[in-house]
Amino acid sequence: MSDTEPEKPAEDLVFEYELDAPPEKVWRAISIPGFRDKWLPKEDLADADPVSTAPGEEIRYAMRDGEPPFLESVVTFQVRPGADGGSVLRVVHGLTDARLVPRKVRAANNNGPWMMLAA
Amino acid sequence: MIENELFKALADPTRRAIFEKLASGAMNASALRDGMTISQPAMSQHLAVLRSARLVREERRGRFVNYEVDPEGLELIATWLTRYRAYWPARIDALKILLKDMEQ
Numbered sequence: 001m002s003d004t005e006p007e008k009p010a011e012d013l014v015f016e017y018e019l020d021a022p023p024e025k026v027w028r029a030i031s032i033p034g035f036r037d038k039w040l041p042k043e044d045l046a047d048a049d050p051v052s053t054a055p056g057e058e059i060r061y062a063m064r065d066g067e068p069p070f071l072e073s074v075v076t077f078q079v080r081p082g083a084d085g086g087s088v089l090r091v092v093h094g095l096t097d098a099r100l101v102p103r104k105v106r107a108a109n110n111n112g113p114w115m116m117l118a119a
Numbered sequence: 120m121i122e123n124e125l126f127k128a129l130a131d132p133t134r135r136a137i138f139e140k141l142a143s144g145a146m147n148a149s150a151l152r153d154g155m156t157i158s159q160p161a162m163s164q165h166l167a168v169l170r171s172a173r174l175v176r177e178e179r180r181g182r183f184v185n186y187e188v189d190p191e192g193l194e195l196i197a198t199w200l201t202r203y204r205a206y207w208p209a210r211i212d213a214l215k216i217l218l219k220d221m222e223q
Contacts, residue, residue: 013207020218021221025218029217039213039216040210040213065199089211093203093207095199
């Protein structure tokens with residue numbers, strides 16, 4: 001088993017885990033609330049419903065930060081088949097807080113609010 | 120706590136707009152006021168709040184003062200990253216235990 005952080009963009013946490021269970025089973029564990037609550041406490045989620053779902057492949061949840069200034073973030077879980085019938089679970093956790101967005105938007109596009117203000 | 124101050128500083132929409140403008144590059148107070156309906160004293164006051172929250176810092180060049188985003192305010196993000204860098208491995212350990220307990 002190797003738990004690695006293969007890449008690390010400035011403000012996203014990225015982890016990849018090899019799991020012994022098949023993808024279908026991992027999918028149930030991350031998407032069915034009854035299972036999910038057992039390893040990912042529901043008080044850590046801003047909303048029990050996912051932000052988006054691609055069944056069997058990817059699910060995204062808004063996270064609730066437990067400490068001030070309660071930064072908003074979204075975690076993405078991606079499941080794919082791994083070696084020997086196992087799975088690879090990729091966890092990407094990024095800040096989405098509007099208070100921090102300028103720094104991310106600056107690199108990603110030019111549609112930031114300051115452009116509108118300057119016009 | 121710097122975090123609480125930061126939260127208060129950015130809770131105000133005008134200050135948030137000022138901060139977002141500065142995120143695109145350093146500028147002086149009058150350039151900042153361009154396109155905003157805000158008086159010069161009000162701008163100074165907002166900048167003072169942003170500075171005390173360490174979101175913005177000033178850079179003096181002779182008679183001119185430029186304002187820019189304070190990179191040290193970014194410590195906040197670093198704190199967040201540190202917390203969740205430890206959080207996820209612990210959660211995944213719990214997931215592995217659950218997977219063992221689940222039926223195929």
